[in-house]
């Protein structure tokens with residue numbers, strides 16, 4: 001049911017903030033969306049979804065039981081997927097089912113997450129990326145039409161990171177032309193898959209393939225797990241929900257075990273390798289890791305997902321900071337808006353800049369991904385290692401940075417930021433999971449580090465390396481870069497830091513080998529440095545890409561938009577330079593005086609951005625229905641909304657709670 005919200009006048013402090021704006025908000029929105037057309041398309045889609053849908057709940061999700069929350073999420077998922085299927089895809093085109101607009105609009109329906117998210121987010125992309133044309137023709141239309149609902153079951157109780165260690169087996173039986181799926185141990189049970197517990201009737205399963213007595217490693221299979229009519233688990237399937245967790249509370253993350261469960265041979269996803277009827281194993285892929293393709297796709301999409309989540313948190317915290325007043329600066333003067341405190345600006349303006357940095361970088365990464373995939377389809381896999389290294393580090397750093405900035409947004413809202421009705425705790429716990437899923441932070445940075453060490457060795461011996469590490473050709477043999485406080489100078493310093501750290505890792509590994517260690521131990525002992533080197537490389541990529549994309553995308557912008565976009569990018573460079581002063585002192589000629597100057601310029605920049613702060617978050621153009629926040633709504637009526645939300649607490653349904661008569665009164669009377 002749709003709840004009616006009273007229309008309120010905009011809070012005078014927010015109205016005043018909006019009058020201060022000196023740039024064209026719509027132009028900035030267009031840049032974020034990827035063009036004027038994209039903004040128009042997004043707005044049209046949002047109108048369709050939000051005017052049609054049951055997006056607001058009478059009772060907040062957090063006041064429901066686990067079961068009610070799930071059932072409500074399913075109800076809304078069905079409504080939303082119908083709108084997606086019948087109306088939105090007509091606008092985006094069927095091939096854009098994974099469009100960020102659909103993802104963004106979904107947030108108006110789900111404060112947390114839809115149990116269908118993994119169906120569209122991973123099951124469908126796996127069908128597209130891993131099926132033969134015949135398999136695609138068989139499964140994809142059913143999946144897109146919601147005739148079947150799928151999950152992605154890879155992780156097991158015993159293994160998430162180490163995919164080669166998965167224990168589920170798929171053994172081919174040539175007599176019946178079937179695979180037998182089996183879970184030999186408790187640790188082999190699939191665990192975590194979103195939507196698997198109660199919702200999905202199919203799933204993609206990763207299992208060790210055995211045929212003709214030989215193990216060929218992990219492969220993907222499509223498996224029906226529930227009856228399509230009764231929804232009962234099929235015989236041989238043990239499936240359920242894994243229990244309450246920090247977030248993801250409206251979805252059903254599941255476990256799954258197989259007891260010699262049979263599936264037809266055709267259910268092995270055979271784009272990159274197949275098993276013939278007689279059991280013969282034939283590999284067609286030119287690269288052994290193409291079966292990991294869905295993970296690479298999601299890692300790529302997570303960078304823009306992080307921009308989106310950060311833009312929500314920044315909008316909430318900045319609007320709140322414009323209406324919240326606290327502490328007299330001078331006796332008898334009005335209390336200032338907390339946004340006037342430079343410390344508050346320091347917490348929050350970096351969030352706006354980072355949302356832009358991730359958004360612009362994510363578009364570039366998406367284009368890179370598309371280009372590499374087009375090459376792979378033609379049989380050229382040369383660029384895959386670079387894409388893997390790039391998507392791994394950008395996923396790791398963007399999720400980790402988003403998480404800590406979102407926490408800063410919560411700190412910036414004081415006690416009210418702790419309220420679930422602010423939505424900041426939901427955003428935080430959703431993003432907290434992203435640092436772990438689709439590859440843990442450390443693990444992915446170590447993947448990037450493998451690539452960097454090889455690239456460094458190439459550069460050291462004078463060979464040209466691939467574009468994202470091309471800076472190594474300039475810097476691999478340089479000791480310290482000369483400090484220069486322009487944007488080019490700061491970007492080059494980040495590259496010098498990365499090159500210096502990678503070089504130091506290579507030397508540590510070599511020294512350890514010289515002192516008698518084998519390569520594996522020398523690598524292991526160097527992993528703390530390797531993670532730091534991969535992070536440094538990622539920061540070098542981020543500052544360079546953000547800057548270049550900002551310049552490219554503002555070429556035809558009006559003067560004031562150019563200025564404000566430029567200011568945000570400079571803020572981003574300075575913020576990270578100041579965060580990494582130790583590294584700058586180590587790998588560049590920066591002096592104490594240079595750093596003091598940088599600090600002063602950074603503080604001046606905070607002050608310069610201050611008048612445009614509210615308009616910069618308005619430019620994210622996040623409708624109240626998507627923000628779900630008592631603190632962040634467009635009108636800024638924070639206190640009214642907090643009070644309104646408090647009334648919805650189930651504890652306020654009755655003036656006296658029965659526990660008073662049952663426990664407190666007897667305790668007071670000494671009768672307990």
Ligand SMILES: CCCCCCCC/C=C\CCCCCCCCCCC/C=C/C(=O)SCCNC(=O)CCNC(=O)[C@H](O)C(C)(C)COP(=O)(O)OP(=O)(O)OC[C@H]1O[C@@H](n2cnc3c(N)ncnc32)[C@H](O)[C@@H]1OP(=O)(O)O
Pocket residue numbers: 077078080081097098099102103106114116117118120121152154155160161162163164194289290292293295296298301302305384385388437438439440443447450451
């Ligand atoms: C009603 C509807 C509502 C919703 C509607 C919305 C619609 C919107 C649609 C879409 C939006 C999508 C985005 C939204 C996202 C939000 C929600 C998403 C929820 C996601 C939930 C989570 C799911 C999961 O977590 S699935 C499980 C993921 N698991 C992992 O990531 C495991 C991590 N581990 C690994 O990846 C690997 O094991 C490894 C890489 C760490 C090691 O692999 P291994 O095989 O052991 O390889 P190794 O020996 O170390 O390396 C050998 C060489 O191979 C290279 N390599 C490894 N991986 C790759 C690769 N992928 N590609 C290329 N190369 C690779 C490696 O570097 C080595 O190379 P070298 O040269 O030898 O050094």
Ligand SMILES: Cc1cc2nc3c(=O)[nH]c(=O)nc-3n(C[C@H](O)[C@H](O)[C@H](O)COP(=O)(O)OP(=O)(O)OC[C@H]3O[C@@H](n4cnc5c(N)ncnc54)[C@H](O)[C@@H]3O)c2cc1C
Pocket residue numbers: 118152153154155158159160161162191192193194248253433436437438439440441442443446
């Ligand atoms: C909310 C959520 C949703 C999920 N959804 C799905 C899903 O839909 N489908 C699915 O298949 N999976 C899903 N997962 C599982 C997820 O992909 C894994 O949890 C993730 O890949 C991490 O693996 P792990 O849990 O085995 O952690 P572990 O690998 O056990 O990590 C534990 C710690 O060990 C460290 N570590 C591990 N290996 C190394 C190493 N080689 N070197 C250094 N340090 C190491 C890690 O850095 C980490 O600190 C989901 C997880 C969450 C939290």
